Amino acid sequence: MRLVFLGPPGAGKGTQARELAQEWHVPQVSTGDMLREAVAAGTPLGTEAKRYMDQGALVPDAVIIGLIAERLGRPDAARGFILDGFPRTIGQAEALGGLLKDLGRPLDGVVNFEVSEPELIRRLTGRRVCRGCGHSFHVVSNPPKRAGVCDACGGELYQRSDDSEATVRNRLDVYRRQTAPLLDYYRERGLLTSVAGEGRIDDIRAAIRRSASERAQ
Numbered sequence: 134m135r136l137v138f139l140g141p142p143g144a145g146k147g148t149q150a151r152e153l154a155q156e157w158h159v160p161q162v163s164t165g166d167m168l169r170e171a172v173a174a175g176t177p178l179g180t181e182a183k184r185y186m187d188q189g190a191l192v193p194d195a196v197i198i199g200l201i202a203e204r205l206g207r208p209d210a211a212r213g214f215i216l217d218g219f220p221r222t223i224g225q226a227e228a229l230g231g232l233l234k235d236l237g238r239p240l241d242g243v244v245n246f247e248v249s250e251p252e253l254i255r256r257l258t259g260r261r262v263c264r265g266c267g268h269s270f271h272v273v274s275n276p277p278k279r280a281g282v283c284d285a286c287g288g289e290l291y292q293r294s295d296d297s298e299a300t301v302r303n304r305l306d307v308y309r310r311q312t313a314p315l316l317d318y319y320r321e322r323g324l325l326t327s328v329a330g331e332g333r334i335d336d337i338r339a340a341i342r343r344s345a346s347e348r349a350q
């Protein structure tokens with residue numbers, strides 16, 4: 134299976150990508166992890182990427198596409214892959230399409246995770262971190278035994294500024310402006326399947342499995 138997982142921050146696509154990649158014996162290709170690995174390994178592309186990151190600049194698409202080309206060339210990607218967090222823009226989608234065409238391995242499908250905005254905000258703003266030991270909790274899905282108090286060390290729990298509602302709304306706006314146009318791009322190419330990203334994690338996974346097996350036929 135050669136799939137892209139698309140969805141806003143907080144949609145749960147990383148969790149599903151990790152589980153399904155294990156199940157299908159294919160790599161989960163996340164650009165964030167890939168960049169960190171390439172920088173740590175000091176590969177030529179990693180060194181180039183680091184120059185941009187050190188300046189606080191965005192790593193150019195050409196460098197990311199180069200890293201993806203390297204990653205998909207490894208033996209474990211022969212059976213397929215799940216791209217998680219890439220592409221984010223139409224430009225990146227076009228570059229990815231060109232690369233996969235050159236490799237003779239086009240995408241089988243794009244899975245779009247649909248989650249309502251109130252639910253995304255609830256998920257993304259619910260995180261609480263311990264001032265003492267850094268352990269993190271979620272007010273709904275993983276609450277501490279006593280509200281506001283760390284189970285591990287008794288320290289005070291607080292909300293990080295990037296988890297505040299204003300910042301979260303801004304991240305969701307950026308997603309809508311940049312990435313939502315990709316839904317039409319892939320729909321027009323007959324590649325898009327949407328799954329409901331709310332509900333039990335197992336049910337969501339089953340829905341993705343069903344759509345992937347339909348794609349594989």
Ligand SMILES: [Zn+2]
Nearest residue numbers: 263266283286
């Ligand atoms: Zn603690």
